[in-house]
Amino acid sequence: MNPRTLVLLLAASAAGAQAQDRKADAALSEGNALYRQGDHAGAAAAYQRAGTLAPADLRPTFNLGDALYRQGDPAAAQQQFERSAQESRDPADQARAYHNLGNSHLAQQRPQQAIEAYRQALRRDPSDEDTRYNLAYAQRLLKQQQQQQNKDQQKQEDQENKDQEQQQGQDKKDQDQQQDQEQQQQDQQQQKSGEEGRQEQQQQAQQPQRMSREEAERLLDALDRQERDVQDKVRQKLRVPVRVPIEKDW
Numbered sequence: 001m002n003p004r005t006l007v008l009l010l011a012a013s014a015a016g017a018q019a020q021d022r023k024a025d026a027a028l029s030e031g032n033a034l035y036r037q038g039d040h041a042g043a044a045a046a047y048q049r050a051g052t053l054a055p056a057d058l059r060p061t062f063n064l065g066d067a068l069y070r071q072g073d074p075a076a077a078q079q080q081f082e083r084s085a086q087e088s089r090d091p092a093d094q095a096r097a098y099h100n101l102g103n104s105h106l107a108q109q110r111p112q113q114a115i116e117a118y119r120q121a122l123r124r125d126p127s128d129e130d131t132r133y134n135l136a137y138a139q140r141l142l143k144q145q146q147q148q149q150n151k152d153q154q155k156q157e158d159q160e161n162k163d164q165e166q167q168q169g170q171d172k173k174d175q176d177q178q179q180d181q182e183q184q185q186q187d188q189q190q191q192k193s194g195e196e197g198r199q200e201q202q203q204q205a206q207q208p209q210r211m212s213r214e215e216a217e218r219l220l221d222a223l224d225r226q227e228r229d230v231q232d233k234v235r236q237k238l239r240v241p242v243r244v245p246i247e248k249d250w
Helices: 014-019 022-036 040-053 059-070 074-087 091-107 111-124 129-206 213-238
Strands: none
Touching (some): 022 040, 022 059, 040 059, 059 074, 074 091, 091 129, 111 129
């Protein structure tokens, strides 16, 4: 950027000085002298005194903005130029204030606000080539910022998509591992249940089966009948047959 030389409003003319407080004029003159010598901090202090002594005089306000800008405090300078632009009645003073206001915004990397300030300055002084140049510079800077923001946004979106894919992959992996563990636990449980079932069957086979009361009574009755049958057969075998005499036919 080709910064425009910040314009210092000089002390009032002889006629105007008569209407101003001599102390305010003296402070303003002192501030201008210090500014030209490069003592911007001393100049700012003098301009502040002049502004306090003559609150309605906007020259100390504008010049204080210049001094603060030169000290590397564009935010504080911005406030002074905004007041000067809003309260000035002379279009030329307004144009100078808006020009320097645009510079203050540029120094804070705010090209959009700088563009608006330069446009306000050109509305009041269309022939100002410095303002026109700074406007073009601010427009290029804004375009560069927007392009960089788009790149950063795209980069952020790509990274978010990549992180999301990685997270989904990790979730799928964790889910598969969990399913494998559950299946393994289920298989182990089934195997354990099967072994317990086989052991129970073996124990039942080894243990004598218990009869119900009815089954025991039927078995005893069958045994009794069998024993009686056997005894009857034995008695029949032991029995001596009685011979019947044969009658002779005499």
